[in-house]
Each structure stands twice: as C-alpha cells, then as structure tokens.
Amino acid sequence: MKKIISIMLFIIGMGYHASAQTKSTNTSSTSFQSSLIRGKVIYTQYCMPCHQVDGSGVMNMNPPLIKTTYVLGNQTELINILLKGMKKGVVIDDEEYSNPMPAVNFLSDLQVADVLTYVRNSFGNKGSVITPAQVKLVRAKK
Numbered sequence: 001m002k003k004i005i006s007i008m009l010f011i012i013g014m015g016y017h018a019s020a021q022t023k024s025t026n027t028s029s030t031s032f033q034s035s036l037i038r039g040k041v042i043y044t045q046y047c048m049p050c051h052q053v054d055g056s057g058v059m060n061m062n063p064p065l066i067k068t069t070y071v072l073g074n075q076t077e078l079i080n081i082l083l084k085g086m087k088k089g090v091v092i093d094d095e096e097y098s099n100p101m102p103a104v105n106f107l108s109d110l111q112v113a114d115v116l117t118y119v120r121n122s123f124g125n126k127g128s129v130i131t132p133a134q135v136k137l138v139r140a141k142k
Helices: 002-051 075-086 109-120 132-141
Strands: 090-092 095-097
Touching: 002 109, 075 109, 075 132, 109 132
Parallel strands: none
Antiparallel strands: 090 095
C-alpha cells in the first residue's frame, strides 16, 4: 500500500513539475512577444523614418538593420548607439552610410531594450533579447 501511495505521489509531483515548466515557458514567450509589440511601436515612432518600414535604410544615408553585425553583434555597442547616437559613418557591404544618428537617450531602459529586441528579431534577423538591466548597466557607464 505504501508503495502505491509513493508511486501516486511521484506521478502527481511529475505532473505538477511539467505544468510549472509549461507555465514558465509560456510566461517567457509572452514576455518576449510583449517586448516585440512594444518595440515595434517605438521603432515606428523613432526609427522608421530613417531606417524604413522594412529596416532597409536609405542608400548612402541611413544604414540597413537587416542582418548586419552592428545589429546582431556586440549588444553593448548597439545599446550605446541608441543612447549616444552615431556621428561617424559606417560601412556595410562596401557601402558607406553617413547620416548622423541622434541619441535617443530619453527612452527608458525598458523602451531601449524593447526596440533593440524588436530590431534584433525583425527584418529576417534572429538575435538574442536585450534586457532593461543590460541597458541600465550600459547607461550607468557613460
């Protein structure tokens, strides 16, 4: 009898554990999706006029955001571009883009994280998430 009760408790425990893992994954997925939705709103308001609806940029002026190393590469450098702007030109695939980018350091840490997560996961990009905590650390370093 004790063996049956032990087995039943084990099965119930495994079911609870699986349920908790599913909830955790769903919460994480929901959080990611929420970040993308918020990031798209910010992108539309502040980034789209220069980088275009599809992230293709404007030839010789505003760089594309499509599968470039500065978008998918070093996260700290990317965060700094938003916080400090970019006064120098950048060369991408032998094409120079020279239009200066103003700082958008008035955005909150969450807004910066959301828009960068959106850009890193849109336009054919597949990048990791940027968190508000990462933005806060970079902002503090000035």
